[in-house]
Amino acid sequence: MIYVKNHVIFGGCCYSAVIVQQAISKSSLKIACSSCNLRELCLPVNLSSAEVEQVENLTQQKRSYRRGEYLYRSGSRFQSLYAIRTGFFKTQVLHEDGREQVTGFQMAGEIIGLDAISTDVHTCDAIALEDSEICEMPFSSLEELSRDIPSLQHHLHKIMSREIVRDQGIMLLLGSMRAEERLGAFLLNLSQRYAARGYSPNSFQLRMTRQEIGSYLGLKLETVSRTLSLLQQRGLIQIHNKSLDIMDLAGLQSTLKS
């Protein structure tokens, strides 16, 4: 499966990189996204200036969230999609018995809330893992606008489809990889996403706890900790608390090929 081979198993990484490149070459897009820095939503769309203004209006509602704050909760009524302008979020579903499952970590430029379109009710919690800014986009307006702007319509479909592909990658990971491979894939995915945003792919802070990583990867926090120690012993990474350095990218990638 090529997604594993190219280490984009979580989906969206390479695509993001492409988008960032496009941003540099298309000035109109920069305008469209100036209000919210919405790489995901606006960029691949070739808009006229009138259309740009319409999208601007749509994405004008901004808000800040403190670390630990909920963007929305499971069970709450769906009205908007949210684009992360800056910061870092997690989404999770909760069992009634207390078990939690993290379904994703989202960073700047990504869209959350897509799950709620299905039933008009949010099916997961979205929680800020650091102080963040988000743009709220009323979904009915987005649908309306995308009827007038085919390229926006198609882009919205792509965003939703990409989420499906991403989820399939995680299913693959959870269903058939060992702890070491899961961690390797996870770290490489973060690395690529930081790189796509202009940050170092080799050195970054983990914004989540071992427990949250474990929940996401279907492992216990002790296993996460042990496996990270193991990767460090092998010289593939340096990890001290939440600071991660990838020392041997190729080596880390090769853990996935076995």
Added chain:
Amino acid sequence: MIYVKNHVIFGGCCYSAVIVQQAISKSSLKIACSSCNLRELCLPVNLSSAEVEQVENLTQQKRSYRRGEYLYRSGSRFQSLYAIRTGFFKTQVLHEDGREQVTGFQMAGEIIGLDAISTDVHTCDAIALEDSEICEMPFSSLEELSRDIPSLQHHLHKIMSREIVRDQGIMLLLGSMRAEERLGAFLLNLSQRYAARGYSPNSFQLRMTRQEIGSYLGLKLETVSRTLSLLQQRGLIQIHNKSLDIMDLAGLQSTLKS
């Protein structure tokens, strides 16, 4: 998490039931779906007769597939979504090292191919598990038509969102359930989907092998076999080869609550 509690962990089940009920009460919808029996695509939409005809045109391309035949392959170019008219499919992604992961089982009235919108290339294989009939819907036509028919547009979004929710349910299952719970959730999901289609929820044929079930649930085929035997010993099910009878639905449901 309510999805587990209500045993719709895989998503789409209860919704399907609602759709079937709607079908009975709305005559215009029956017309719209007569060509392909597309519960998922057409039904919740309130269409005028002119619109009905447009949708009819869209879904006119039908084809039969024999058991084992590929509907599409990973890597092939994306052009259409496919609605299953009759039959049973699986979708799977393949590792380069031979590992396979089944990402879903689809039955009549469900739509496949949504993953490919993202990159215009199919990211998985879709294979008929029994002789089946499908309706092909060129996606560009679907997008065009949904610009004119808002209720169709919204329905398309719901279908995609539902797929995302379904995938999250499977992530939950793969990330935090034991073998017994996974099998329980799997069988209950099939049961509900058959029920929604007017078949017995207590007695049906498994269309897939133990190995395919295992791949889907992140288990080895031996574990699937052992766990099914265990559920049978407890009097919850009767299973002989591919014939399944649910003897104690409540008991089976209670395996999920622990």
Added chain:
DNA sequence: CATGGTTCTTGACATATATCAAATGAAATC
């Protein structure tokens, strides 16, 4: 700066599931 509460690491041990293997049963093919 001290303090209390998380979070993280590491060890010893338990257990669920995987692996390997062999026998049985079902289904496809000639």
Added chain:
DNA sequence: GATTTCATTTGATATATGTCAAGAACCATG
């Protein structure tokens, strides 16, 4: 209908990960 092939079941054993526990490091708060 006979034969080959494939799917399933079950047992014995191996192993990866979970569980329990304790100490250390880190962080937020007063």
